[in-house]
Amino acid sequence: MTVTDERPSDAIEKEIGRDRRRKEDQRLITGRTRWTDNIVLPGILHLAMVRSPFAHATITSIDVSAAKAATNVVDVLSGSDFGAELGAIINAWPITPDQVTPAHSPMPADRVAFAGEIVAVVVARTAAEARDAAELVEVEYDELPPALDLKKSAADEVLAHPDLGTNKSALWVFDSGEAGTGGNVEDAIAKARTDGIVIEREYRQQRLIPAFMEPRSVVVDPTGEQYTMWSATQIPHIVRFALAATTGVPESKIRVIAPDVGGGFGGKLQVTPEEWIAWAVGRRLGKPVKYTETRSESLMSAHHGRDQWQKLTLSAEKDGTVTGLKVELLADLGAYVAIVGGGVPVLGAFMFNAIYKFPAYHFSVQTVLTNKAWTDAYRGAGRPEATYAIERLMSELAAEVGVDPLEIREKNWIKHEEFPFTTVAGLEYDSGNYEAATAKAKEMFGYDELRAEQKRRRDAGDTVQLGIGISTFTEMCGLAPSRVLGQLDYGAGGWEHASVRMLATGKVEVVTGASAHGQGHETAFSQIVADRLGVAFEDVEVLHGDTQISHKGLDTYGSRSLVVGGEALVKAADKVVEKAKPIAAHLLEASVDDLEFSGGRFTVRGTDQGMAIGEIATAVFAAHNLPDNTEPSIDAEATYDPVNFNYPHGTHLCAMEVDTETGAVKMRKYVCVDDIGNIVNPLIVSGQVHGGLVQGIAQALWEEAVYDDSGTLVSGSFVDYLLPTAADTISFDIEHTTTPSLTNTLGTKGVGEAGTIASTPAVVNAVVDAVRHLGVNDIQMPCTPERVWKAINGPGSGGATEGAAMPHFESGGAAGNQEQPGQSSTEGAGA
């Protein structure tokens, strides 16, 4: 009856480490996909949203009569048509006890707080009819002044929510002197002002849009005993919990399914008004409903990312030894505090000190409400901001001391023999080897040759100058342990759940609470289980993304799936072996103590007797011959909560050519050597790195969400929001060094966000390096030709580019979210 291949141990090639082609691909390359928008149910109705064109306004009246009378329109509803069953959009991470948090209705009845907010919903038999009728809804508004500019909003010049009395949501502070993890940063800075170096900079993290390729979509079917929601989400389990917590439906009556999900990058780590409205409308009408956003709606109303001003002070001795780092952030929350919300900059709070041995550190973030789209996680979430700041500063310090930027880093970084290392931010880095990654990257890059070429071009006064940018990054990933998240007032834990089901035919079903949306869990997790249980890769089926199948989980974000979810899988598989062992002993008529398990077989030590785990699964299914008092099951589950975060690192080197006459920049070469511990599937890892790199490079060079001075998003389509194409990018040289993580069995570290976190400062450092001799020490992101040209030809960092960013408007500035040049000063050695 057993059909599992028996795989004697000596013949087995380890699955972990193999570049297995993905199990997911067959259906994706043939169009047999299950995107939420593909789902059609009998009698399904379609929704269209009526959205506010104003950033801030009172709703004075909504007339739905014409829309209701339109062809095949079933209903038109606005906020006042609903009571508590509409629920609320939650913030799961109040970062301080006194955080100011505006109430967030999925569809407010009285006042809108950003352009794109939903004020009414049309239900019709087809999507086109719903959209047509949405045009007929008459909404009268009284416009209110919008709070747009981050710095002005922080000064409460105009209030985003007048009833709150302030735009300042929360001030979150970490100070190494107070925490006992380091010295007093003010003392360090004061000392450096007299006999050292003080670098003061202000950097802008522009507003970005995650821009996953699949627009968000939601289908709600209220016709079964359990109400079912399909949603293009990263977090089906959290959506289910939040629906139960806010809409009055018992959790046990809710099933949430994330079918094929077309990318997320943090952008689908959200509980959304669109989901909540579809849920409420479906329940009210008792019919299945579907809503799929247009790209413009997605860019306008799905959450944005980043958007910070970073005020930074680094102190050092004259030789470049760092003595202190002070970070003061302003972070734009947008109109509401999203699910992670102000937690995003807090995730960066422990990372500004990065790989360097700062003896004193101070971090503060003031989160600020404005009348723009809400912000939340975008690939890296807090850590790209931190890495950008420190990697820019370290290059500035090198320029000040007059040494190579790699030399200043090496002088200050944690040496490989110093691990485990407790940082000034209070984290314990378990492992790493910055020297090894850097040496390898330098060699691959041809660092010395490129430096020589740079010098030649500089000496010759070439119009096209060469710059070399460096980023020796680290990050914290896994978003766990739960205990630490609790100390930070996060509303959930950081564990993950897995179960392993041993089927009668010897096949294996694995259920994970991590919900993939392109990462390749089905393949990588199969490899882990195949190795652990000694079964064939092809015999493992990975199930996820449906709360009825995977009843327990915390989903996919923060580079956590492998390092947390993968470890849960290991523990569940090990339990299967433990449960099978006494049964194997019974069937082999041997003592448990004489059994060994390897290569998928239990063998009796010193004999040739043995049995495959699949055969045991079959015997357990029959249950004819089991030891007394034995449960006829070897299935197992495990919930794993890590003991620490996880710290991948790497050295990224970028060569950029800058045309000093036009400001145009061109990437010439990009090398990265990432240490992500042991690698389960190098092919999947390479994909994560490539994609991550381009998202980080895109922040440096192209992407920016721009609002005009009335609070309208002017980069609200793919015509205006500049995603890079194949023609804009190059092929990358990627490699790895390996120091296994000591905090999980597999020795793995997260990789999902590494490329994005590392690449942005590498690129900007390269652009600045190319023109530093022309008096430039900062160029604001994205480094458009206009900004680069302005930086070369005038003071500041290139400043606003409203003219370039607003091709549809003849006059008026992009006052919305920009763009004073950052302030900078340097005191000390060469200044």
Add this chain to the structure above:
Amino acid sequence: MTRISLTVDGSSVSDDVEPRMLLVQYLRERLGKTGTVIGCDTSNCGACTVHLDGTSVKSCNVLAVQADGAEVTTIEGLAQNGELHPVQEAFRECHGLQCGFCTPGMIMQSVDLLNNNPKPTEEEIRLGLEGNLCRCTGYHNIVKAVQTASGQEVHS
């Protein structure tokens, strides 16, 4: 309503459609050809790329009535007799997809590119795919996949 008749993935179909209906809507909503997807509303992303009489088009940029009498091939009709098209095979082999949402359009455009230029250089591939956006792969492995499908040697 206008009557149209066309061939889609080898099958003859005929329907009354609104003149404003886009080809991609017709494929998805009327024929259930949901392998072809919609990623934007400005014809920037290329996720909806299909072949119309053997040439790639963005099916969000073609009205269904314009396809009257034409032969349309979607991602669902690319594999023949259970055999994947070499470009489909190469995308899997080279890990040229992650979430897979851009993949139908990217593959259809790559097939068209190779029909016109069987041995493209890397630069020609990158320019040829400029109208198709991918947010996952950084394009690196997509370029490799097209190189592989063209039978050219690929350096990692």
